[in-house]
Amino acid sequence: WCMCQIGYVYSGDPREVPWQLLQLKPVQMSRDDRENYMQQRSQFTDSEWIDLLMxxxxxxxxxxxxxxxxxxxxxxxxxxxxxxxxxxxxxxxxxxxxxxxxxxxxxxxxxxxxxxxxxxxxxxxxxxxxxxxxxxxxxxxxxxxxxxxxxxxxxxxxxxxxxxxxxxxxxxxxxxxxxxxxxxxxxxxxxxxxxxxxxxxxxxxxxxxxxxxxxxxxxxxxxxxxxxxxxxxxxxxxxxxxxxxxxxxxxRDADYSDRFEKYFELSSTLSTRDKDGIKKTFSGLMKLIYPDGNASPEQMEPLLRCAIEGRKRVKDQLCRIDSTMEEVEFTYKRASDGEVVAVQTLEELDYPQLYWRGRVVENSEDKGEAEAPVADDAVAIEGNEGEAGASENADALPVARHQEAVMLTPVERLAAKADGKQRELVENQRGITYFGLFGPYLAGAKKIVVEDAYVRKPYQLRNLAEFLEMLLRCKNPDEDVAVHLVTGHNEPGFVEAQLNGLNELASTFSQLGVNLTYEFRDTLHDRSITADTGWEILPGRGLDIFQKFVDGDWLNPLLRHQQLRRVKECKVTYRRIDEK
Structure with missing residues (x-):
């Protein structure tokens, strides 16, 4: 598997070995082939190249x-x-x-x-x-x-x-x-x-x-x-x-650690070791994915975020271990628009109350919210202790009611705060459920229209079933809610299974007060959820927000608990619409 150059030098000393290995080269790399390697890299897209490395x-x-x-x-x-x-x-x-x-x-x-x-x-x-x-x-x-x-x-x-x-x-x-x-x-x-x-x-x-x-x-x-x-x-x-x-x-001879500095600026609060760690990780990822060192700001940014996150995980734990360690801001600023972007670890997003023990979670309104136990999104939705109208049943979402002026339920107060805002889901984040994303805005609805072109395959039908289950928690048992689905119908190999699945869902949930109807529109692209509560939700990926998992095994807890699953990166936008 290699080529060797052997030398023979006899000195007369019987304790010395006369044969010497002067040079060794692997057969596959008899010369430095970096130039050809980089040239061929240009023939691949980023995703194709990463897949090739995998x-x-x-x-x-x-x-x-x-x-x-x-x-x-x-x-x-x-x-x-x-x-x-x-x-x-x-x-x-x-x-x-x-x-x-x-x-x-x-x-x-x-x-x-x-x-x-x-x-x-x-x-x-x-x-x-x-x-x-x-x-x-x-x-x-x-x-x-x-x-x-x-x-x-x-x-x-x-x-x-x-x-x-x-x-x-x-x-x-x-x-x-x-x-x-x-x-x-x-x-x-x-x-x-x-x-x-x-x-x-x-x-x-x-x-x-x-x-x-x-x-x-x-x-x-x-x-x-x-x-x-x-x-x-x-x-x-x-x-x-x-x-x-x-x-x-x-x-290893190359150094790409400063390639991002033209487009991004690290926080000045970072220590020298923090910056060294970030730069070395970034340089290594650049060599792997962009071996010639040339990449656009959009291509560099995910690598920089990854590098910052890995070092932040080290520093945050150091601050736990050593109380004298000074906390810093793991942020960077884009040169293009001047926006300062904060980087968080997934553990920080998944378990904020535990990650920042004894501290108020960022964006929380009071200490009580920060110290609430880690559980389903329903905990946060049901309001803080002492708020009027909070549900006594932990498994039931308070139904939205049309009341006068400030007489709002905790659900309505929560929903009002989100008017016109977005919620960003981070790749591989946990703790996200349909109940937490959609429940406050669909509570008390009588009519809901779901537009999602991709409710065709078995796992997408499962997503729809879980959405309908969520609606059961958002309505009174003695009331009905009509759900109309608009989706596509041209997935090869799944047309018949799609029809059978939708008909089965309609039959099952109609007995529970959720009446499903559907129509097909193959030109549909955008995704939305509109309710007569006055809310329109624009989920970037529709109902398909979860990463793939083994869903054929009923022993798998991910099948029953959405908050245990990891999600795909996407945005969910909420906005008020005129009541008709």
């Missing part, structure tokens, strides 16, 4: 969301970026260590997570360099585990290397370019860790140190990766891994 590491890209693909690519950044420090903690079986052991001949995986100073850095007895002097990436498998021990000297020299790219033992100082990846399993889920400790809780005591953790450039959320299943593996084409590994090895 297939090169063995996965079927069709089964992953855009965010999931980007997080998989972050795992490759240590191979393309010098002195990059990555942590990934998450459940078992998500492929955390696989890429570091199988993807590149320039990577070394240390099993067990424990290593000596001599093996990793330099052996004082013979002066030989350790792993960081020879490998592009050194990964520590099974790094988590509170019972594991590490010498204080190892942690200290590691901190110096991670910060300064150099290490010293004795009188001589050595330089290294190896990136470090620390991967391990977590024992608890995210809300448990946020409530009781921090997201670094599984690390050994010696590494649960603010000075060490502050040198981490990116915290990869391992809990967002699905457990590896056989159907996830690809049968499509990808790069020969030796070829791709050599390309990435050669791209």
């Amino acid at each position: 297939q090169s590491i063995g996965f079927n890209p069709d089964l992953f969301s855009d965010r999931a693909k980007l997080l998989h690519l972050v795992r490759m950044v240590p191979f393309v970026e010098r002195n990059y420090n990555l942590v990934e903690l998450g459940p078992k079986g998500t492929g955390k260590s696989h890429i570091y052991s199988e993807f590149s001949p320039h990577g070394m995986l240390i099993s067990g997570g424990e290593v000596t100073v001599a093996k990793l850095f330099v052996n004082n007895s013979n002066g030989h360099l350790g792993l960081v002097g020879y490998w592009d990436t050194v990964a520590f498998d099974e790094f988590a585990g509170k019972a594991k021990k590490a010498g204080r000297d190892l942690v200290d020299i590691m901190k110096n290397y991670m910060a300064n790219k150099s290490f010293s033992r004795g009188v001589e100082t050595f330089q290294g370019e190896a990136s470090m990846a620390f991967v391990g399993n977590t024992s608890h889920n995210v809300p448990y860790m946020l409530k009781n400790s921090d997201l670094f809780e599984e690390l050994p005591k010696q590494y649960h140190d603010p000075a060490f953790l502050d040198r981490i450039h990116f915290y990869l959320p391992g809990w967002e990766f699905e457990q590896i299943r056989s159907e996830m593996f690809t049968s499509g084409f990808g790069f020969v891994v030796d070829y791709l590994a050599e390309i990435l090895h050669n791209l």
